[in-house]
Each structure stands twice: as structure tokens, then as C-alpha cells.
Amino acid sequence: MGVLDIVPAGVLTGDNVRKLFDYAKQNNFAIPVCNCTSSSTVNAVLEAARDIKSPIIIQVSQGGSAYFAGKGLANDKQQASITGAIAAALHVRTVAKEYGVPVVMHSDHCAHKLLPWFDGMLKADEEYFKAHGEPLFSSHMLDLSEEPKEQNIATCVEYFKRMAPLGLWLEMEIGITGGEEDGVDNTGVDNSKLYTQPEDIWDVYDALSKVGPNFSIAAAFGNVHGVYKPGNVRLHPELLGKHQAYASQKLGGKEKPLYLVFHGGSGSTKEEIRTAVTNGVVKMNVDTDTQFAYLQGIRDFVLKKKDYLMTQVGNPEGADKPNKKFYDPRVWVREGEKTLVERVKVACADLGNVNRL
Secondary structure, three states: OOHHHOOOOEEOOOHHHHHHHHHHHHOOOOEEEEEOOOHHHHHHHHHHHHHOOOOEEEEEOHHHHHHHHOOOOOOOOOHHHHHHHHHHHHHHHHHHHHHOOEEEEEEOOOOHHHHHHHHHHHHHHHHHHHHHOOOOOOEEEEOOOOOOHHHHHHHHHHHHHHHHHHOOEEEEEEOOOEEEEOOEEEOOOOHHHHEOOHHHHHHHHHHHOOOOOOEEEEEOEOOEOOOOOOOOOOOOOHHHHHHHHHHHHHOOOOOOOOOEEEOOOOOOOHHHHHHHHHOOEEEEEOHHHHHHHHHHHHHHHHHHOHHHOOOOEEEOOEEEEEOHHHHOHHHHHHHHHHHHHHHHHHHHHHOOOOOOO
16 A cells, blocks of 8 residues: 555645654654745646655745745735745646645645735635635645744644634644744754653643644754754754653553654754654654755856856857847756756655655
């Protein structure tokens, strides 16, 4: 049995998202999530998933969403981020089935100050639900980890009550992911906040499970956005096992009841990744590594073909030779897609997410 025996190809919603994550937990693998900022990066991620027969998660951040819509648009009221996120979701819905893989369409960290962006996406989900019987997105993340725990949980419950009837999955964060991403700077945060306690995880589970079962928890275990010199970041994925054991005890022995998320996965060792997956992580973010991979192909092409890219006409083969076949964006952008495809495959392999369809 494979993933396609339990869920369809294309964008998943409702219980199909949970079925996918259940299958991942039961078979000891996780799914990488790739931040996408354009149709080009979306297509490369889908191509990689198709080639290795794997389910995949595509997500947009607030800043990435704005870029998807166009940097020329105003975003003082999150209008560019809302528009770009909707455009990305519609693009994924249009092409995903053709790639033949199950896809979770997700939105990334949403801090309290970005809630207007979240509200705009949720409104689009509700409108799509009225027309199609399912939401536009598969899932959304609320990252209120900078707020007091009680406020964080209460706000998540409030939104989840609105999301659950639509079949939307909620991802929430408790404990802070360090580093800096998309303008959210946690580089100076107190070290203790980088490690979530089992009691906090249980409080989240207890509150959200009363609304519905379709939610996951991004628990901090030393995670940091970005890639750093080895030894500078101290991850403790073994702590996730303690969260599972604590929740299991509370629930009368249910095995690994939590759906856990690994943020700041770029640069992690294979051992750290494997420990996290063993302890119930079903989703891991790899944004920083995939950004660099996309650059690599374009960078190498430009450096290799520099003498063909300086003018429209004239190159080492002759003063009258045209260079259109080198500067055509479909040529050099494609080189970035190729290296991104290969990096996504590596992420899937690290998580055991190969030949799962």
C-alpha cells in the first residue's frame, strides 16, 4: 500500500491531510515543506516529488506571498501578501494533479502583527468552500509563540473553531524558533524559550483537540532559521519523544498521539532528522537550503556563459552571433529549477520520503 491508495493526487484538504500524516507516522517518514515565491519554484518542487514518487508540502510565507503577487504592489494592509498567497494556491491547484502527487498547500509563520494576512487567506478559504465544498488551502500556521502561552492557545482555539468546519488543518507554534526569517528576528531571544516543555504541549493538545483532530504543533527543541557553522546550533530532537510520552500517558497509552513539526530544518544532520522523525515529526521546513539550491544553477550558468550574456549580439563565436538562446529567461531560470529539484530530492531522502506513492 502506498500514499495514493489512501489519498488522491492534487491538493489535499480535511481528513485527507490527517490520513497522509498518519501514514507518515506509521511508516516512519516525514514530508519536507518548501517555501515557494514563484510559479517557477512551485513547479520545481512538484517536479522533484513526481520524479521520486513522493507526497510534498508547498508553503508560502507572508513575504514570499507578497513576492508571488509582485514587489510593485503596496502591502501596507497585507493586500499584496493576501493576493500572492491566493495566486500561489490557485496555481498549485491548477498544476498539482498533472504531476500526480498529493500536495499539502500551506501558509507559513503568521505572527500576531500579521493576522490581517491570515484573515485574508481564511476569507478566501471560506469563499472557495462555498463554491467547491473544500477550502482553497490545505492548512495554515499561526505562530503566536511570542505571546503569553494562555493568549497563544486561546487565539489558536478561536481561529481553529472557524477553520475546522472548512476542513482546514491548523499548525501552531509553542516555544520560539530562533534566528531570522521574513523580517521576524529572534536572534536575541532567551535560550530557555527555544525549548518547549511537555506540559505546554499538553495544554495545546488539550485545548485544540476539543475543537477537532486536524492540527499539528511546532514545538521548539533548539530550532533556528537559517544555516550556521556546525556546533553553533544545539538541537535536541530527543525532547520530542518526551512530549509524545507525556501526551500518551495523559491519553491512556495512545502511541505517538502528537503531530509534530520541525522548523529550521536546513543544515540539520541526518541523525537529528532521523531522531525527529522517529519521535513523530511529520513535516520539516528546509527553506534556507532550497533558496541556495535555486541560486546555484542560475549562478553557475551565468558564470559559465558570461561572455554570451553581455550583449544581445556578439559572443566568442562571432561578432554577429545572437545571444537570445542564452539570455532567454526560460534558459537560465530553468537552470535554477534543475538544482532546486535535486535539493528537494535530497530533503525527501533524508526524511525517508521516497517511493511512497
